[in-house]
Amino acid sequence: MSTRPTDTRTDRYFAELSGALRAAEVPEEQIARTVDELRGHLAESGTAPEEEFGPAARFAASLGGLAPTPGEPHDAAERWTWTADLFNDRRMLTVHGDQGWEVEHLDSLGRFVCRRAPGAPLAWEYRRVVLSGRRRAKVLDELDPEGWELCGEWLVYGYFKRPKAATDGPAGALAAVPATPLRRLFLSRRAKALLAVWTVATGAAYVSLGLPGLAMLIALGGALSAVYTAKLETARGEVAAKNEKGATADTP
Numbered sequence: 283m284s285t286r287p288t289d290t291r292t293d294r295y296f297a298e299l300s301g302a303l304r305a306a307e308v309p310e311e312q313i314a315r316t317v318d319e320l321r322g323h324l325a326e327s328g329t330a331p332e333e334e335f336g337p338a339a340r341f342a343a344s345l346g347g348l349a350p351t352p353g354e355p356h357d358a359a360e361r362w363t364w365t366a367d368l369f370n371d372r373r374m375l376t377v378h379g380d381q382g383w384e385v386e387h388l389d390s391l392g393r394f395v396c397r398r399a400p401g402a403p404l405a406w407e408y409r410r411v412v413l414s415g416r417r418r419a420k421v422l423d424e425l426d427p428e429g430w431e432l433c434g435e436w437l438v439y440g441y442f443k444r445p446k447a448a449t450d451g452p453a454g455a456l457a458a459v460p461a462t463p464l465r466r467l468f469l470s471r472r473a474k475a476l477l478a479v480w481t482v483a484t485g486a487a488y489v490s491l492g493l494p495g496l497a498m499l500i501a502l503g504g505a506l507s508a509v510y511t512a513k514l515e516t517a518r519g520e521v522a523a524k525n526e527k528g529a530t531a532d533t534p
Contacts, residue, residue, distance in 0.1 A: 292324065302342035305403055
């Protein structure tokens with residue numbers, strides 16, 4: 283049974299659709315006319331836009347014939363792969379997302395494999411959440427209605443993306459496109475300090491224990507890092523949920 287979409291959900295959908303069409307260099311007049319016609323159709327049918335038309339970016343590709351279909355390669359798209367430590371990845375995702383880089387997936391080494399559409403690409407926003415065990419289904423159910431798409435997983439983390447046009451409207455399209463970065467590794471100061479300590483520790487382990495000891499130390503370090511950062515993420519989430527609950531209770 284169809285349900286009538288909320289105004290916020292519908293506005294978010296058409297903002298993403300408009301941004302994708304704009305990135306495909308569809309004239310503004312045509313975009314406005316198309317959106318008005320589609321809104322009128324939804325008003326008559328009473329259905330949700332995703333239910334009626336499918337994902338906004340994919341629908342834009344079928345309308346304009348110029349925008350690349352999400353999840354599919356584009357011959358003229360730029361390609362770039364980079365990585366960062368867990369203390370710095372979210373900040374760098376924000377920086378690179380604002381430059382139009384869309385994460386396609388994470389490779390086996392945990393690197394972000396990205397593409398950037400030709401012309402006027404969309405800006406992207408990202409978020410990282412703990413995605414393991416019982417949390418997985420809950421997180422996916424919460425983020426999917428907000429337009430977040432899972433684009434990669436590493437250790438206990440899931441990385442999600444969505445075009446900024448979904449929240450910023452026309453501001454989600456880039457007016458200027460920076461050059462592809464030359465760097466591929468972005469480490470925080472904390473990571474550099476830990477790397478220095480880790481180098482000394484692994485050298486000592488190799489000298490005293492040989493390859494088996496070195497392998498054990500590397501495995502232990504990776505496990506402790508994952509547990510520690512996951513604990514931090516969970517604690518932050520609990521604090522945020524508690525603050526939100528308190529704010530709701532204080533609202534008259």
